[in-house]
Amino acid sequence: MGQRKPIVAGNWKMNGSPELIKEIAAVSAQVTSEQREVLIFPPAVLLSEAISAGLECGTQTVSEFDAGAYTGEIQASLVKSLGANYTLVGHSERRSIYGESNEDIANKFAQAQKNGLTPILCIGETQEQRTEGKTEEVVKQQLVSVIEKLGIASLVNSVIAYEPVWAIGTGLTATPEQAQETHKYIRDLLRSYDEQVADALRILYGGSVNESNSELLFAQADIDGGLIGGASLKPQSFKAICESAKG
Numbered sequence: 001m002g003q004r005k006p007i008v009a010g011n012w013k014m015n016g017s018p019e020l021i022k023e024i025a026a027v028s029a030q031v032t033s034e035q036r037e038v039l040i041f042p043p044a045v046l047l048s049e050a051i052s053a054g055l056e057c058g059t060q061t062v063s064e065f066d067a068g069a070y071t072g073e074i075q076a077s078l079v080k081s082l083g084a085n086y087t088l089v090g091h092s093e094r095r096s097i098y099g100e101s102n103e104d105i106a107n108k109f110a111q112a113q114k115n116g117l118t119p120i121l122c123i124g125e126t127q128e129q130r131t132e133g134k135t136e137e138v139v140k141q142q143l144v145s146v147i148e149k150l151g152i153a154s155l156v157n158s159v160i161a162y163e164p165v166w167a168i169g170t171g172l173t174a175t176p177e178q179a180q181e182t183h184k185y186i187r188d189l190l191r192s193y194d195e196q197v198a199d200a201l202r203i204l205y206g207g208s209v210n211e212s213n214s215e216l217l218f219a220q221a222d223i224d225g226g227l228i229g230g231a232s233l234k235p236q237s238f239k240a241i242c243e244s245a246k247g
């Protein structure tokens with residue numbers, strides 16, 4: 001298995017402030033190292049401020065279109081020109097609240113890459129789907145929709161975040177074993193397309209990660225760091241989570 005440098009990414013969702021950027025920038029400077037990458041996904045209106053503070057950043061979504069009459073949308077080329085290198089695509093809140101389909105998300109993934117942004121593709125099943133035993137089927141469909149449209153090679157410059165919807169913001173974390181089982185499923189599925197791509201790809205876990213559970217989660221063989229919501233808004237918690245990701 002190739003060496004995969006872990007990523008700890010904070011998804012602030014529609015939270016945060018210029019003050020928090022300063023605090024998190026101080027933390028990030030302390031914990032960014034050879035051992036790990038630290039990324040912050042602030043609200044788009046704070047992106048310039050976060051980049052000026054020295055944070056490695058991305059947006060929480062991007063438009064699938066190049067430019068034009070799309071009121072309220074975020075243009076990937078502008079995100080890149082501000083100095084950001086990443087974007088989330090397909091977060092479960094975008095899927096469920098804003099109705100983004102697998103096809104929309106594949107288009108956003110393509111648009112991000114076309115503009116030099118690394119997409120972090122978020123996938124994961126709902127509680128109902130898990131109860132019905134459909135976890136693997138759901139994450140497979142979410143992944144295959146990108147692979148069928150853009151090819152397996154498109155995953156070289158990308159990151160996957162497995163976020164079971166039932167674990168997001170609920171305090172119900174997947175156990176390390178549950179998370180590892182699905183991460184392994186994802187990597188094995190990708191290996192059936194291309195072993196090298198699968199072995200090099202970083203797969204992050206997200207869903208109620210905190211400073212008490214991060215170490216065991218990140219120690220799993222196929223978990224390469226985390227996508228952190230609520231705890232990324234608390235500088236000391238975020239710092240501790242970052243420190244538990246070791247390359």
Ligand code: 13P
Nearest residue numbers: 011168169207208229230
């Ligand atoms: P929480 O860490 O608050 O559960 O959120 C996870 C998430 O959605 C990150 O993208």
